[in-house]
Amino acid sequence: NAGVMQNPRHLVRRRGQEARLRCSPMKGHSHVYWYRQLPEEGLKFMVYLQKENIIDESGMPKERFSAEFPKEGPSILRIQQVVRGDSAAYFCASSPKTENSPLHFGNGTRLTVT
Amino acid sequence: GEDVEQSLFLSVREGDSSVINCTYTDSSSTYLYWYKQEPGAGLQLLTYIFSNMDMKQDQRLTVLLNKKDKHLSLRIADTQTGDSAIYFCAENSGNTPLVFGKGTRLSVIA
Numbered sequence: 001n002a003g004v005m006q007n008p009r010h011l012v013r014r015r016g017q018e019a020r021l022r023c024s025p026m027k028g029h030s031h032v033y034w035y036r037q038l039p040e041e042g043l044k045f046m047v048y049l050q051k052e053n054i055i056d057e058s059g060m061p062k063e064r065f066s067a068e069f070p071k072e073g074p075s076i077l078r079i080q081q082v083v084r085g086d087s088a089a090y091f092c093a094s095s096p097k098t099e100n101s102p103l104h105f106g107n108g109t110r111l112t113v114t
Numbered sequence: 115g116e117d118v119e120q121s122l123f124l125s126v127r128e129g130d131s132s133v134i135n136c137t138y139t140d141s142s143s144t145y146l147y148w149y150k151q152e153p154g155a156g157l158q159l160l161t162y163i164f165s166n167m168d169m170k171q172d173q174r175l176t177v178l179l180n181k182k183d184k185h186l187s188l189r190i191a192d193t194q195t196g197d198s199a200i201y202f203c204a205e206n207s208g209n210t211p212l213v214f215g216k217g218t219r220l221s222v223i224a
Contacts (some may be wrong), residue, residue, distance in 0.1 A: 102159050
């Protein structure tokens with residue numbers, strides 16, 4: 001059973017470009033979470049999605065950031081017009097259900113904005 | 115909002131026990147977790163404990179929970195160099211997203 005798959009592992013973008021980060025949850029998991037980790041920091045919650053629904057986006061910046069989890073295919077975290085402060089590791093996690101289920105994390109996408 | 119605090123660094127000798135401590139503020143926490151992160155990798159779930167328990171043991175790992183003081187600890191017996199990593203404490207309650215501490219960097223000296 002493959003774990004949570006994230007790609008790309010590393011992504012370099014120039015300021016002003018768009019970044020698209022992909023996450024395929026573990027088989028049988030219908031809940032996806034995105035977290036951001038800044039250097040020397042813990043993980044900060046961004047958004048929680050189920051198939052075709054955003055359940056909680058309280059951690060998402062109000063502008064430039066969006067997330068989706070379509071009926072078919074991976075979850076996508078999109079960052080438009082990236083700035084240097086967006087450089088971070090972005091982790092996706094999945095669980096089979098929300099309440100009291102441990103999250104299983106992918107290896108992350110490390111975004112560098114030049 | 116909820117907060118999770120950990121000391122940032124811990125250094126131990128190989129073969130000794132490591133104890134990593136964590137405090138949290140959310141009195142409604144139902145599950146508390148320990149994750150391990152090695153360099154360049156994601157987070158690996160080590161163990162978790164339900165809030166109505168006060169201890170859980172899994173091989174070299176022992177988790178102690180003092181719910182009154184909102185204090186969680188992770189003890190690693192016979193610490194090995196392969197245990198060097200960052201250890202994150204996390205908590206949630208019901209449907210809320212996991213809240214993480216900043217992580218404790220464990221260094222094991224041979």
